[in-house]
Amino acid sequence: LTIFGFGSNVLTRLETPALLVGLVAIPVALSAMAPGVLPPRMVAQGLIWLVMVVGLYVFTGLSGVVSFGQNAFSLLGAYCTAWLTLNPFVKGSSMPGLWPLLLETSLPPAMSAPLSVLFAAAIGAVLGLALARISGEAATIATFSFLIVIDSVFSNWSSVTGGASSIVGIPLVVGLGASFAVAAVSILIAYAFQTSSVGVMLQASRDDAVAARASGVKVALCRFWAFGLSSALMALGGILQAHFLGVVSVDMFYLGATFMTLAMLIVGGRGSLTGAVVGTMLVSALTLSLRALERGAAIGALSIRLPSGTQEVLVGALMLAVLIGRRRGLCGLWEMKLPRRTTG
Amino acid sequence: MQTIVNAISLGSIFALVSLGIGLLFGVLRVVNFAHGDFITIGCYALILPSAGAAATMGVGALPWPLVILGVAGAVVIVALASEALVFRPLRGADSATVMIASFSLSYVLQNSLLLVFGSRPKGINLWPNLNVPIKLGGAEFSSLQLIVIGATLALLAALGALIRFTRIGLEMRAAAENFRMARLVGVRANRVIGSAVALSGLLASAVSLMIVVQTGVLSYQIGLPYMIYGFVAAVLGGMGSLLGAAVGGFAVGAMTVLAQTFLPEPARPFRDAVVFSIVFAILIALPNGILPSHRARERV
Numbered sequence: 001l002t003i004f005g006f007g008s009n010v011l012t013r014l015e016t017p018a019l020l021v022g023l024v025a026i027p028v029a030l031s032a033m034a035p036g037v038l039p040p041r042m043v044a045q046g047l048i049w050l051v052m053v054v055g056l057y058v059f060t061g062l063s064g065v066v067s068f069g070q071n072a073f074s075l076l077g078a079y080c081t082a083w084l085t086l087n088p089f090v091k092g093s094s095m096p097g098l099w100p101l102l103l104e105t106s107l108p109p110a111m112s113a114p115l116s117v118l119f120a121a122a123i124g125a126v127l128g129l130a131l132a133r134i135s136g137e138a139a140t141i142a143t144f145s146f147l148i149v150i151d152s153v154f155s156n157w158s159s160v161t162g163g164a165s166s167i168v169g170i171p172l173v174v175g176l177g178a179s180f181a182v183a184a185v186s187i188l189i190a191y192a193f194q195t196s197s198v199g200v201m202l203q204a205s206r207d208d209a210v211a212a213r214a215s216g217v218k219v220a221l222c223r224f225w226a227f228g229l230s231s232a233l234m235a236l237g238g239i240l241q242a243h244f245l246g247v248v249s250v251d252m253f254y255l256g257a258t259f260m261t262l263a264m265l266i267v268g269g270r271g272s273l274t275g276a277v278v279g280t281m282l283v284s285a286l287t288l289s290l291r292a293l294e295r296g297a298a299i300g301a302l303s304i305r306l307p308s309g310t311q312e313v314l315v316g317a318l319m320l321a322v323l324i325g326r327r328r329g330l331c332g333l334w335e336m337k338l339p340r341r342t343t344g
Numbered sequence: 345m346q347t348i349v350n351a352i353s354l355g356s357i358f359a360l361v362s363l364g365i366g367l368l369f370g371v372l373r374v375v376n377f378a379h380g381d382f383i384t385i386g387c388y389a390l391i392l393p394s395a396g397a398a399a400t401m402g403v404g405a406l407p408w409p410l411v412i413l414g415v416a417g418a419v420v421i422v423a424l425a426s427e428a429l430v431f432r433p434l435r436g437a438d439s440a441t442v443m444i445a446s447f448s449l450s451y452v453l454q455n456s457l458l459l460v461f462g463s464r465p466k467g468i469n470l471w472p473n474l475n476v477p478i479k480l481g482g483a484e485f486s487s488l489q490l491i492v493i494g495a496t497l498a499l500l501a502a503l504g505a506l507i508r509f510t511r512i513g514l515e516m517r518a519a520a521e522n523f524r525m526a527r528l529v530g531v532r533a534n535r536v537i538g539s540a541v542a543l544s545g546l547l548a549s550a551v552s553l554m555i556v557v558q559t560g561v562l563s564y565q566i567g568l569p570y571m572i573y574g575f576v577a578a579v580l581g582g583m584g585s586l587l588g589a590a591v592g593g594f595a596v597g598a599m600t601v602l603a604q605t606f607l608p609e610p611a612r613p614f615r616d617a618v619v620f621s622i623v624f625a626i627l628i629a630l631p632n633g634i635l636p637s638h639r640a641r642e643r644v
Contacts, residue, residue, distance in 0.1 A: 066440045068447070130628045136439055137375050138631035141579055145620040145627070148572065152620070156613035259451045266444055309459035316452035323445045324433045 017191040019336045020277045021184045024050065027281070028180045040176040046284035047179035048240045050277065052257075053264045054186045055233030057276040059226045061265065062199060064206030065135055068258050069143030070234045072150040075253035076120040077235030078242040079154065082167045084112035090169050097159025109173050109243060117235045124231025125224070132223040135209070147258065155250045166249035174243040182240055186233050191273055193229055198222050256312075260287065263319045269329025274336045279329065286318070287311055346485060347605055353489040355597025356496035357554055359590045361574025362581065363503070364547035366589030369578070370520040371540040373439065374431055377446045380571025381453035382419050382545055386552025387562050388457060389418035390470060408471070416549040422453070423545030424538065431541075432534075457564040465563040470556050492554050499550060500590060503543070507586070512539050573600070576623050 024047070031038035056070050083091075083098060084107045091103055107115070127146060131139060154161045161167075193199045202222040205212035213219060242248050260283070268279020290311035293304055322329060361379065368376045390411070406414065430449050434442055474488040507513035512535075518526040519536045527533050551570060556562070577596040581588025596619075603615045611618075 064440060066443055130624075134628060134631045136631075137369075137443065137583060138579075138627050140375070140440075140443055141575065142624050142627040145576075145623045149617045149620045149624065152617040153614065156617075259447065262444060263448065307459055308463070309455045312455035313452055313459055316448045316455065319448045320430060320445060320452065323441060323448070324430070327434075327437055327441050 013191075013195055015337055016273070016335045017188050019338070020187050020191075020274060023277060023336070024180070024183060024187070024281070028176060031176065042288045044174070044176045044179045044244060045288065046280065047176075047183040048174075048237055048244055049261065049264065049284050050183045050280045051179075051186045051240060052234055052237035052261050053276050053280045054183075054190045054273070055230050055237060056261050056265050057270065057273060058190050058193060058233060059223075059230035060262075061270040061272075061276065062194060062202045062206065063223050063226050065131075065223065066140045066262075067143040067230075068140060068262070069145075069147040069150075070230060071253045071257045071261060072147045073120045073124055073231040073234035074238030074241065074257070075150060075154065075250065076123060077116045077238035078248045078253065079161060079167075080116035080119045080235075081109075081112055081239045081242045082170055082248045084115060085109060085171055086167070086169055094162045094165075094167060095160055097157075109171055113236075113239050116239050117232050120235030120238075121228055121232040124235075125228045128224045128227030128231070131227060132220040147254070151250055151254050161250070164250060166247050168247050170242050170246050170248060172243065172246045174240050179240055179244065182236060186236065187273065187277065189229070189233070190276075193226070194273060198225050202226055260315070263315055266319055266329055267322050269331035269333075271328055271333040272331050272335050274334060275329050275331035278331055282330075283315060283318070287315055290314060347601060349485045349489055349493075351598045351601040352594070353485075353492045353597075354601055355594035356492050357551055357570065357593075358573050358577050358597045359593025360496055360499065360547050360551050360554075361570050362577035362589040362593040362596075363500075363586060364544040364551075365571075365574050365578045366581070366583065366586055367540050367544045367547070369583045370586060371516055372431060372537055373442070373523075374446055375439075375443045375583075376544070377443070377571070378426060378450040378453055379544070379548060379574065380567035380569075381450050381457075382423055382548035383551050383555070383567030383570055384457060384564060385422050385453065386415045386419045386549040387556050387566055388461060389415045389549075389552070390468065390556060391466070391562065392418070411470075412549075412553065415552055416546055419549040419552065420542050420545040423541050423548070426453075427537065427541040432537075454564055454568075461562075461564065463564060465561050468556060468560060468562050470553075470560075474557055488554075488557055495550065495554075499547065503547075503586075506543075512536070516540060576619065579623060580626065 027038060027043050027046070031040045031043045052071070052074055055073075056067070059065070059070065060067050083095070083102050084105070086106060088104055088106055091098060096103075131142060134142065155164045157163070194203070198221075201212065201217040202219075202225075204215070205217055205219045205222060209219065238253065241252070264280040264283040265276055266279070267283050268277065269275025290306065293306045294308050294311060296303065296305040298304075326332075361383070364382075365376055365379050368374050368379075392414075426449055430445055431442070434445055437445075474491065475486050477484050477486055507516060515526065515531045515536045516539070518529075518531055519533070523533070526536075548567075552567075555566065555570065559566075573596055574593070577592035578589045579592070580595060581590070581592030599619065600615065603618065604612065607615065607618075
């Protein structure tokens with residue numbers, strides 16, 4: 001690679017994200033070729049989760065501060081999408097308390113998506129400013145409490161959010177292709193952040209807070225940037241989810257979703273982007289196939305129907321087993337790289 | 345008067361929950377998100393060994409001392425099993441790992457209940473004569489509220505005495521102060537941790553009985569709101585400080601009842617949002633709580 005001289009740096013920086021995108025492309029290609037074997041909707045759902053897990057990784061993985069609240073930003077992104085894209089007629093009946101300006105407009109997804117990301121990221125930036133100051137258990141419980149605040153506001157402010165009932169009629173514009181494209185872009189963004197100077201300082205503060213501070217790392221500032229970027233990526237995942245299902249509800253982004261995204265990150269390994277990607281692929285494959293079995297499926301002459309709750313118990317047990325057996329997850333700190341000849 | 349009794353009896357329940365959480369945090373440094381599920385398990389223990397759609401009392405139909413014993417036994421067994429299977433292998437892991445583990449333990453326990461008992465809430469009628477209202481000087485309350493307050497005070501006194509005057513209490517205090525040092529001077533770690541876990545389970549089972557009699561409903565997430573409010577109380581009181589946890593519980597109970605009584609009608613649904621915004625603000629301003637235990641400082 002050194003033939004390219006100055007170019008080698010860029011190429012080595014692209015190596016890991018390119019390999020990860022390639023890894024993700026395998027199920028996409030499979031399902032595009034044989035939709036009967038691997039349903040495209042399953043793969044698309046997995047890719048949407050991947051965007052959220054990458055978002056979670058950018059904060060929790062790189063800073064070491066566990067957040068139970070990141071899914072609140074997916075909720076914000078999804079609801080903002082609903083506010084911006086729904087047909088004014090539908091909005092008038094389900095959310096009559098909206099701003100008159102919002103009530104009358106209905107934007108195309110290409111315009112509403114960036115606005116929704118901005119909306120969630122702005123709230124994320126304000127919260128991040130406060131959260132960056134604290135660490136450990138206090139920080140985690142604080143993130144948990146803002147998840148509860150957002151959930152409580154959105155389930156009760158019925159005139160603006162439709163309350164606990166779901167909002168239907170969001171344009172169905174996301175399929176396999178769009179979710180793959182967004183997942184690939186978020187992998188690139190996350191890796192670029194991870195290898196930027198802020199990202200490296202953040203990881204230093206995760207591995208040894210005292211040494212990092214002593215070397216002049218401004219921990220709070222690095223965490224603030226990570227939190228902002230993370231909330232933007234989480235919002236992006238929420239927006240995809242809204243356009244994929246056409247439905248938005250508060251429950252979609254509460255404790256169940258928090259657990260699932262966290263499980264994906266932890267099983268793969270929260271210390272590396274490769275871990276986030278591998279964990280998402282494994283856990284979403286497991287989750288989606290168990291869910292299909294809970295609905296009832298016929299394999300050959302055998303028809304199986306698992307009682308509901310099986311999927312949650314098995315994924316939870318897998319996560320505990322990984323935590324106990326391999327605390328850093330399957331990948332640890334390893335990032336995917338091409339095999340190299342080791343020369344003197 | 346009525347408001348005061350309501351506030352104190354709700355505060356008692358929160359105090360018991362937050363003590364259960366605070367005890368584990370103090371001794372094990374485990375932020376136990378599964379505490380709510382311990383409470384739920386205590387509630388379901390009443391209908392053991394039946395799992396049908398309609399709730400039939402199994403344990404719950406026994407005479408009352410046996411009911412208490414059965415519920416407490418079930419919760420303590422689950423708590424000790426969780427300790428042995430999940431928290432013991434993770435001893436020495438960083439706080440993030442332990443928190444994630446307790447979060448997943450909670451998820452597994454909750455969904456196991458869903459798997460076995462189904463998601464439909466069940467009506468259950470335990471000791472109905474405790475809910476009969478009593479009139480006293482213009483106020484109206486149930487004998488249950490008085491029993492809750494009395495039982496909580498008795499439990500607090502017993503716990504206080506245990507921690508203050510017995511050998512195991514002394515060892516627990518030593519372990520909470522400095523676990524490594526305590527082991528070096530001969531405190532047996534697993535015994536201290538085991539008793540803290542068992543005590544925490546006992547407190548959870550007391551809460552189970554109180555809420556089942558009060559609400560008359562069983563559902564697989566019944567413990568969740570109590571756990572969340574107990575957390576608030578434990579955080580307000582300073583995680584790990586037992587006195588703080590009890591005081592925090594009563595404070596949160598008072599705050600909730602007052603908010604319910606005095607907030608203007610349209611704002612009431614946002615009670616939780618208001619309470620948790622306050623928690624968020626307190627955590628940012630005082631990460632160690634209002635009454636921090638002197639151990640809570642992050643050391644270099």
